[in-house]
Amino acid sequence: MPSCRSNKTFAERLLNWWDQHGRHDLPWQQSRSAYRIWVAEIMLQQTQVATVLHYYQLFLQRFPDLQTLACCDVDAVMSAWSGLGYYRRAVNLQRTAQLCLQQHAGKLPDTAEQLLQLPGIGRSTANAIISQSQDAVLPILDGNLKRVLARHAGIPGWPGDKQVEQALWQAAIERLPAQRGADYSQACMDLGASLCSRHKPACNDCPVATDCRACAEQIQTQLPGRKPRQPKTVRQMQLLVHRQADQVLLEKRPATGIWASMWCLPEGLQQPETGAVLMQFSHELSHVSLRIKAVQMPYTAPHMVREGQLQWYAREEALRLGLPKPVRDILQQLPVHH
DNA sequence: AACACGGGGCT
DNA sequence: AGCCCAGTGTT
Secondary structure (H helix, E strand, C coil): CCCCCCCCCHHHHHHHHHHHHCCCCCHHHCCCCHHHHHHHHHHCCCCCHHHHHHHHHHHHHHCCCHHHHHHCCHHHHHHHHCCCCCCHHHHHHHHHHHHHHHHCCCCCCCCHHHHCCCCCCCHHHHHHHHHHHHCCCCCCCCHHHHHHHHHHCCCCCCCCCHHHHHHHHHHHHHCCCCCCHHHHHHHHHHHHHCCCCCCCCCHHHCCCCCCCHHHHHCCHHHCCCCCCCCCCEEEEEEEEECEECCEEEEEECCCCCCCCCCEECCECCCCCCCCEEEEEEEEECCCEEEEEEEEECCCCCHHHCCCCCEEEEEHHHHHCCCCCHHHHHHHHCCCCCC
16 A cells, blocks of 8 residues: 555546656557457557557558458458567457457457457456446556556565465556546556656656555566576577478467467478478577578479368468568578579 | 566667 | 566467
8 A cells, every 4th residue: 555645545646647648649548449449458468559550540440340350361350460579469369359250240359358268368368358338447557567566565575476476466446546447457557668667767757656666665677576597498499491493381389388270391300301491590489599590492292282181371461460470581581482 | 576478669 | 588468268
């Protein structure tokens, strides 16, 4: 509980600041359409506003409503998502649209509890959608809030730790206003994205600095606590480049593991394949460093192409599929075939 | 609790 | 080069 030297609450001071200095012109703030807010919230998971803006407009033009999204080919959704990363979000987005058609009369459900049952929507996103679409007072806890609250409440430790996360949710709940839920959620995120930044927080201009624990102790940049460093394992991966005129051979990956269910260059066996090494580079995942070797294969026997698993794609067509980054890079640098 | 996802921004 | 982010789902 913040000590109240000021006679105004945390939320009152934050809302006053936001009215004067906050962002009010973002595309997803212009309506209370649950569909448009939902799409924005999913895109904004682990992706910054500047990146989302462009994709968001194009996505809504292509999929203007829930039914359009539910009924299109999943490859069309992946194509619209291409370059945003975290492609599971796109698959879950369409799956949720289809579930809404089947189970919720073609609309997104209007309670956080029901939203939480849908794929790709967790506690924070469920509350954010209801908060924005119904102006409800609900706590959210994204990366910005974790930073703001860890500092204001003086909560040590890494937010990925369950106990720390629990303390942060509690701090979020304690600071909620009685009204203006939608504005308050936006204000919290705006504060974290601007004044209360990771480095160089602008505490002199901050509306809640007077009772901020981190500011009082001058430990702003030490909160929130860092993730414990863990050594990455190294894994070799051979990606095979089979060509046939202007086409390349792609493989649909299994539903689990790295790049689940995505189209990819076929993965080679551990022993060296016979063929020229086209490219060699490293791709970093959270716990693995992939050492990727792209190998040009001299010949593809027709019987090797099993229906459903492997498929020939024109290179330009393949590049529109929404491929893993390393695969996109390999295809883009492929020499033109003669 | 650990892992998978991923491009981009920042120091 | 390392760290972080408008997180969630799977194992």
